[in-house]
Amino acid sequence: MAHATDVVVDFNETKNSTANTQLLSSGPNGAVTTVNIGGRNAVQTGGTADNEFLYVALPKGSFKGAAGVWAVVEYYDQGGVDSPDTFQLHYDSAGTDSTASEAAVQKHNTKAWLTHVYSLPGVDFEEMGPGGADLWIDDSADGAEVIDKITITDQDPTLTHFPHVDPAHPIKVDGVISAGEWDGAYSVTLNKVGQDAYGGANWTGPDDYSGTYYYKWDESSLYIRGDVTDSTPRYNDATGDLAWKGDGVQIYLGLDWSDPTHSAYVDGTDFNIYVGLGDTPMWGLESGSAHTVVDWGAIPVDNLGIHNTTTPVGYQFELAIPWQKLLAAENNTTTKITAGQKIGWFMFGNASKTLPGSTQEVAMAPFSRTHPSSTPSSWSTTVLEPVPAANPAPTAGP
Ligand SMILES: [Ca+2]
Ligand SMILES: [Ca+2]
Numbered sequence: 001m002a003h004a005t006d007v008v009v010d011f012n013e014t015k016n017s018t019a020n021t022q023l024l025s026s027g028p029n030g031a032v033t034t035v036n037i038g039g040r041n042a043v044q045t046g047g048t049a050d051n052e053f054l055y056v057a058l059p060k061g062s063f064k065g066a067a068g069v070w071a072v073v074e075y076y077d078q079g080g081v082d083s084p085d086t087f088q089l090h091y092d093s094a095g096t097d098s099t100a101s102e103a104a105v106q107k108h109n110t111k112a113w114l115t116h117v118y119s120l121p122g123v124d125f126e127e128m129g130p131g132g133a134d135l136w137i138d139d140s141a142d143g144a145e146v147i148d149k150i151t152i153t154d155q156d157p158t159l160t161h162f163p164h165v166d167p168a169h170p171i172k173v174d175g176v177i178s179a180g181e182w183d184g185a186y187s188v189t190l191n192k193v194g195q196d197a198y199g200g201a202n203w204t205g206p207d208d209y210s211g212t213y214y215y216k217w218d219e220s221s222l223y224i225r226g227d228v229t230d231s232t233p234r235y236n237d238a239t240g241d242l243a244w245k246g247d248g249v250q251i252y253l254g255l256d257w258s259d260p261t262h263s264a265y266v267d268g269t270d271f272n273i274y275v276g277l278g279d280t281p282m283w284g285l286e287s288g289s290a291h292t293v294v295d296w297g298a299i300p301v302d303n304l305g306i307h308n309t310t311t312p313v314g315y316q317f318e319l320a321i322p323w324q325k326l327l328a329a330e331n332n333t334t335t336k337i338t339a340g341q342k343i344g345w346f347m348f349g350n351a352s353k354t355l356p357g358s359t360q361e362v363a364m365a366p367f368s369r370t371h372p373s374s375t376p377s378s379w380s381t382t383v384l385e386p387v388p389a390a391n392p393a394p395t396a397g398p
């Protein structure tokens with residue numbers, strides 16, 4: 001893998017900033033102040049229309065020709081109590097003021113330092129933004145932003161690795177976790193308000209909903225295990241074409257990741273899989289540039305094993321999504337799934353406490369990246385790892 005190129009603007013430890021990066025406090029409506037908050041030195045925008053920007057200039061020509069560029073913004077989550085408080089990122093794209101393809105970040109006043117990752121399609125840092133900026137934060141004139149660090153990189157900061165199924169311990173999709181079956185799987189736990197696309201508007205804590213999800217793959221399928229805590233388990237009475245409206249998961253997959261910055265679904269390879277885990281589990285698919293939605297109906301037993309749990313209250317499942325089922329839905333006969341390739345991946349853990357008429361009241365995601373349903377560039381670059389090396393054969397005893 002090519003070595004990452006990073007450019008850092010660090011307001012906390014300014015000595016860590018990359019040479020020739022610069023805060024442009026003389027840019028239009030961009031007179032930031034310095035503050036120390038939450039244990040860090042930072043800069044703060046004005047929060048009003050006459051002073052809402054933080055401008056940064058980078059080494060000229062940074063990232064020219066890069067296949068993908070991302071920005072990681074570290075911000076203090078303060079504000080948004082009485083009315084929405086948001087910010088957005090802009091950048092120079094060959095003299096055009098481009099807005100990051102993801103939505104404005106909404107704050108939730110958790111008084112914690114958080115990070116948000118933006119994909120920056122079409123970056124051309126030639127200092128042609130306002131005041132000579134390459135990159136600038138817009139506090140939306142709805143409350144100030146406090147920023148302590150911005151990292152720009154040509155490697156996806158949310159790079160993820162899915163291990164191959166171990167041939168010595170194949171996955172049997174039966175809802176029973178057998179020895180070795182899930183060892184070494186990629187896993188992610190969803191249990192924090194900052195992970196909820198609804199900002200915790202309906203979420204009361206990890207006992208209400210939380211989950212750890214495990215991933216492995218092989219040449220036939222993507223395998224997902226969920227260990228889910230849910231005080232109202234398996235509330236989902238939606239049909240497959242609406243199965244995201246209730247307890248379950250949504251899995252986003254981009255099976256051609258040659259351009260990780262593409263911001264609209266590509267025909268044939270971009271998918272949003274709805275998995276409803278109600279009493280009768282249902283699934284459906286949204287795919288292609290037209291976002292065509294199909295109802296796949298009840299999930300076959302070969303593809304799902306699920307049972308309710310009591311300690312904690314919730315449910316546990318194993319799910320297999322066959323690659324060919326996705327590709328066939330798009331009449332795609334050419335895309336291959338092979339070890340070592342990169343795909344795009346994102347997910348939501350969905351939760352409902354309403355039944356009948358289940359709905360999506362909580363939607364937690366592994367990474368702070370917004371609008372995955374419309375914007376593949378917000379999905380995470382994910383490597384399908386090769387088959388694990390076999391354990392050495394035991395040597396014969398004396
Ligand atoms: Ca703001
Ligand atoms: Ca199993």
Ligand SMILES: [Ca+2]
Pocket residue numbers: 230231232233234235247351352353
């Ligand atoms: Ca529920």
